[in-house]
Amino acid sequence: MQIIDSIRPDYRSYLSKEEVAAIEHEASIMETREAAGIEALKVVQKHRGWISDDSLYAIAQLLDMPVAELEGVATFYNLIYRQKVGRYVIHICNSISCHLTGYQQVLQAIKDHLGIEYGQTTADGLFTLLSNACLGGCDKAPVMMIGELHYEHLTPAKAVQILKKLAAGASTDNYLPPISPEISPEITPKDKQGFRDELDDDDVAGEISEMELSDE
Numbered sequence: 001m002q003i004i005d006s007i008r009p010d011y012r013s014y015l016s017k018e019e020v021a022a023i024e025h026e027a028s029i030m031e032t033r034e035a036a037g038i039e040a041l042k043v044v045q046k047h048r049g050w051i052s053d054d055s056l057y058a059i060a061q062l063l064d065m066p067v068a069e070l071e072g073v074a075t076f077y078n079l080i081y082r083q084k085v086g087r088y089v090i091h092i093c094n095s096i097s098c099h100l101t102g103y104q105q106v107l108q109a110i111k112d113h114l115g116i117e118y119g120q121t122t123a124d125g126l127f128t129l130l131s132n133a134c135l136g137g138c139d140k141a142p143v144m145m146i147g148e149l150h151y152e153h154l155t156p157a158k159a160v161q162i163l164k165k166l167a168a169g170a171s172t173d174n175y176l177p178p179i180s181p182e183i184s185p186e187i188t189p190k191d192k193q194g195f196r197d198e199l200d201d202d203d204v205a206g207e208i209s210e211m212e213l214s215d216e
């Protein structure tokens, strides 16, 4: 273990100043530095898209806590990704209310549209598909979560339109976590226009309006 530890980067050269500052802020408002573990993981994931082993070691070093303990925190929370994921991670609720209101059809439409199964990422690095227990919107089922947003009352067509809108890069960067350049796919203006040309203008306008309402 000592040999492995010795080749890990020092957090001062690994984490950015912004990451260190944000983690130190979280640590300053907790009773102990260890208690800031989950928030520190969120900080680094927000900047890098996921938590690599090096990130884990760097955070543990900064918080002066055992790596194994931080690993336990990271694996307990299903919104901390310990493997590289796509820019947009789709969490589809597979609990009872969503099952009763069309989860299977929505899931199948998403799988067909993206060409991936649970646990997989699209070849362009844009989407990762994951299942999730109840997302707390049972009265608005079926529900999926992407980034920090919940999308409710899903239908197969609505779910696909949302994914097309995200792929087109339309007005999403304000509320989805920024992604590190290494996993952020290059989408050129020409690509974006291509996506937009495929969409029905009336449908997109309605979708955006509906999603904006659901954010409130």
Ligand code: FES
Pocket: 093, 094, 095, 096, 097, 098, 099, 133, 134, 135, 136, 137, 138, 139, 141, 142, 143
């Ligand atoms: S069962 Fe799906 S949000 Fe609760």
